Amino acid sequence: MEIHKETGEVIFSTVTNTTMSLSKLQVTLVNVQSQLKMEKVFAIANDTRIKNLDNLVIKVGYDQSNINVVEEIVKKNNLDIAALRK
Numbered sequence: 001m002e003i004h005k006e007t008g009e010v011i012f013s014t015v016t017n018t019t020m021s022l023s024k025l026q027v028t029l030v031n032v033q034s035q036l037k038m039e040k041v042f043a044i045a046n047d048t049r050i051k052n053l054d055n056l057v058i059k060v061g062y063d064q065s066n067i068n069v070v071e072e073i074v075k076k077n078n079l080d081i082a083a084l085r086k
Contacts, residue, residue: 042084049080 056076 045080045084049077049084052076052080 053073053076056073
């Protein structure tokens, strides 16, 4: 009778440990999925930012001595950074 009790405790302990490990893995998987979604959003935002800046440079031309163009690019860059922080 004592052997059956010890065997039952060992089996219960093993099942409990396995269940806890599974729960931890599920939480880790959810965290990784969330991280990947955030990285995808940032990558899309970065691509959009680069395209917008490229279009701005093509539209107004690139001349470092043209202060208006430089101010426009800095302003657009600041708006993009603010959007990414939201």
